[in-house]
Amino acid sequence: MNAVPAEPAPPAWRQRAVERSTRAAKLRAEQRIQRFLDAAQELIAEKGTTDFTVQEVVERSKQSLRSFYQHFDGKHELLLALFEDALAKSAAEIREATSAAKKPLERLRIAVELLYKQSQPRPGKQSPLFTDFAMQLLAAHPAQVATAHMPLLDVFTELVEKAVESGDTRAAKPRRVASLVMQTAMFTAQTTGVPAESHATAVTAEEVWEFCLGGISGGS
Amino acid sequence: MNAVPAEPAPPAWRQRAVERSTRAAKLRAEQRIQRFLDAAQELIAEKGTTDFTVQEVVERSKQSLRSFYQHFDGKHELLLALFEDALAKSAAEIREATSAAKKPLERLRIAVELLYKQSQPRPGKQSPLFTDFAMQLLAAHPAQVATAHMPLLDVFTELVEKAVESGDTRAAKPRRVASLVMQTAMFTAQTTGVPAESHATAVTAEEVWEFCLGGISGGS
DNA sequence: GCTAAAGGAGAATGTTATTCTTGTCTCGAC
DNA sequence: GTCGAGACAAGAATAACATTCTCCTTTAGC
Numbered sequence: 001m002n003a004v005p006a007e008p009a010p011p012a013w014r015q016r017a018v019e020r021s022t023r024a025a026k027l028r029a030e031q032r033i034q035r036f037l038d039a040a041q042e043l044i045a046e047k048g049t050t051d052f053t054v055q056e057v058v059e060r061s062k063q064s065l066r067s068f069y070q071h072f073d074g075k076h077e078l079l080l081a082l083f084e085d086a087l088a089k090s091a092a093e094i095r096e097a098t099s100a101a102k103k104p105l106e107r108l109r110i111a112v113e114l115l116y117k118q119s120q121p122r123p124g125k126q127s128p129l130f131t132d133f134a135m136q137l138l139a140a141h142p143a144q145v146a147t148a149h150m151p152l153l154d155v156f157t158e159l160v161e162k163a164v165e166s167g168d169t170r171a172a173k174p175r176r177v178a179s180l181v182m183q184t185a186m187f188t189a190q191t192t193g194v195p196a197e198s199h200a201t202a203v204t205a206e207e208v209w210e211f212c213l214g215g216i217s218g219g220s
Numbered sequence: 221m222n223a224v225p226a227e228p229a230p231p232a233w234r235q236r237a238v239e240r241s242t243r244a245a246k247l248r249a250e251q252r253i254q255r256f257l258d259a260a261q262e263l264i265a266e267k268g269t270t271d272f273t274v275q276e277v278v279e280r281s282k283q284s285l286r287s288f289y290q291h292f293d294g295k296h297e298l299l300l301a302l303f304e305d306a307l308a309k310s311a312a313e314i315r316e317a318t319s320a321a322k323k324p325l326e327r328l329r330i331a332v333e334l335l336y337k338q339s340q341p342r343p344g345k346q347s348p349l350f351t352d353f354a355m356q357l358l359a360a361h362p363a364q365v366a367t368a369h370m371p372l373l374d375v376f377t378e379l380v381e382k383a384v385e386s387g388d389t390r391a392a393k394p395r396r397v398a399s400l401v402m403q404t405a406m407f408t409a410q411t412t413g414v415p416a417e418s419h420a421t422a423v424t425a426e427e428v429w430e431f432c433l434g435g436i437s438g439g440s
Numbered sequence: 441g442c443t444a445a446a447g448g449a450g451a452a453t454g455t456t457a458t459t460c461t462t463g464t465c466t467c468g469a470c
Numbered sequence: 471g472t473c474g475a476g477a478c479a480a481g482a483a484t485a486a487c488a489t490t491c492t493c494c495t496t497t498a499g500c
Contacts, residue, residue, distance in 0.1 A: 024468090067479080142410065146411060180431045211404075285450080286448065287447055290447080
């Protein structure tokens with residue numbers, strides 16, 4: 001694999017020099033990456049979809065195509081980065097919001113309803129949790145979605161565990177149940193806001209919560 | 221809107237003549253459409269995605285691009301047709317499978333677990349219920365998805381209503397609850413089969429059913 | 441048989457992502 | 471202070487598609 005016989009002594013001083021020389025470059029790179037990210041975020045907010053072109057991102061960030069492909073493997077990676085970011089932020093928000101309540105079950109209710117609201121397609125802007133990209137990703141690379149969901153799943157698992165500990169509910173496998181709750185909240189939010197041609201209005205956050213509450217406690 | 225003053229008498233005989241002359245054409249058109257549909261279905265099964273090109277569909281169906289665009293508004297419509305078809309078939313299968321059981325709740329269990337299995341990404345072929353296209357559609361045109369879901373929703377609503385009638389469970393708004401159950405089963409199926417980098421194996425059909433069962437009965 | 445619509449073959453167009461080319465600039469090494 | 475390497479800008483080139491268009495040929499109904 002790495003047979004390099006003409007490399008006798010690992011030059012230590014050289015490494016340090018290189019490292020020093022590298023640090024600055026890394027910083028610059030991160031700034032550039034952030035500029036791409038910001039520009040893309042703006043475009044998504046403005047256009048309401050992820051249909052922007054790479055050109056647009058490049059122009060808005062005042063950088064170059066060359067640079068873009070030097071920092072990202074492609075548009076896909078850019079979107080993936082934004083997606084993970086959004087979910088991590090969402091998890092943080094939920095953790096923050098739930099800290100207000102005292103009772104574990106109440107906390108869980110807040111979490112479910114907040115996640116539901118966050119996942120709902122907003123009137124103006126595009127919900128970052130659920131863009132068309134997120135959907136494609138789910139179908140094409142579910143593993144990456146699973147990874148991105150991790151922060152949220154951790155929050156929900158924690159909440160479910162607390163609820164079980166306090167005896168407010170039971171759930172044999174908290175993480176599994178948390179996963180179900182989370183996904184139910186996120187996905188069912190998608191189909192709301194539809195004019196609903198024939199059948200009545202879509203489900204509400206409260207209905208979702210009640211459904212999940214029943215699900216947590218197990219059939220009975 | 222429809223002001224056509226130069227159309228004095230609605231020529232009845234003519235209409236019949238046109239209709240007769242039209243029937244055959246309609247049949248031919250339907251055959252061609254079906255050939256496109258079949259070809260596309262094959263390609264999806266083979267490639268596992270909806271990434272086939274229109275060219276491929278045209279070649280496989282031994283027709284022409286011209287003809288394709290004469291019958292479909294675009295690739296989008298072709299996929300939408302396949303999607304609706306698949307969901308309608310799924311609804312029929314579920315109706316069939318549930319007819320075996322006697323107890324309403326048992327029927328519902330069968331329905332949930334079958335829908336879950338149908339929605340799961342199969343090893344070889346692509347689940348028609350949940351292609352990447354279905355995801356994009358959900359994000360871009362939720363109303364069309366809602367329409368396509370209707371047959372399934374009808375089946376589930378019916379099952380929930382029966383379960384409520386028989387006193388096996390309660391549910392204030394059967395259609396709402398049916399919608400939640402259906403979506404939970406379909407969506408949670410998507411994230412299974414993932415190698416699961418860090419956390420344990422994904423949820424099973426049984427777990428989904430238990431979760432839904434609790435949800436149906438309402439929190440308690 | 442005649443005519444108009446439908447169909448076939450494939451070229452033309454337009455949009456994007458992605459890669460490649462060329463010249464410029466910056467920054468640390470000496 | 472200058473040199474050289476790598477980062478970068480600008481944008482041309484490429485490639486993959488969907489969609490449309492053109493020019494014929496076939497066909498179905500009269």
